[in-house]
Amino acid sequence: MLRIEQLTKTFGRNTAVDRATLQVERPMMIGVIGRSGAGKSTLLRMLNRLEEASSGTIHFEGRQVSGLEGRAKRAWQADCAMIFQQFNLVPRMDVVSNVLHGTLNRRSTLASLFNLYPQADIYRAIDILERLGIAEHAPKRAEALSGGQQQRVAIARALMQDPKIILADEPIASLDPMNAQVVMQTLRRIHEEDGRMVIANLHTLDTARRYCDRVVGMRDGRIVFDGTPAQLTLQIAREIYGADASFSEEATSTEIAALERGTGRPVPA
Known part of the structure; x- marks a missing residue:
């Protein structure tokens, strides 16, 4: 279904992604993990x-x-479709119009310029917002919503494209644990109900384990691990993050229970 072969990206003398090779035979939810600068965002x-x-x-x-x-x-x-960490919404525009921006690739320049949308698209945008649990916010400005709600608007905009793949670049990095769980549950549900492939860059191990079918680990631009969450042992995680024996998986937790115990400290993405 998706095949990446020897994919490389250099910026001057720096190599951001180094001969990445990956094959995905069917729609899956895939988590990409690694330290800051590992090449995750560039790959997506x-x-x-x-x-x-x-x-x-x-x-x-x-x-x-x-x-x-x-x-x-x-x-x-x-x-x-691409979903970004900072949502990339138009803050002063209403929510439903932000969602309708997902149709820009198939609309004429004139229609885009004057924000002219077919009624069927407007109804569909509202249906998607209803599915994601935020339809009541449709007439509000995007800037009036919480971070978690704005990220769901961004997901709704992506769904308006009716994509075969959804790429999520650190979709929960700027969210609190409760909203992070809602967003990840939303992405998981879209994968399961729609049969869409979802590839998400994630900054914590527990998130990858809980929501993903497959985990890809990157270090220094290279894919150094590709397996199931069960195969992602603590030793392998240390190798992916370039950490020593003091590295604890619990210290990367975003689970609310762990945070309430005072043990949850996210690893830098």
């Missing part, structure tokens, strides 16, 4: 074509998407 941005690869290829459903240009590239970006 190359998949979405926000960053151009220095070398290597990306294939999806038998088609090479890493070389697409123009309209074909925009169509791929619609199929491969």
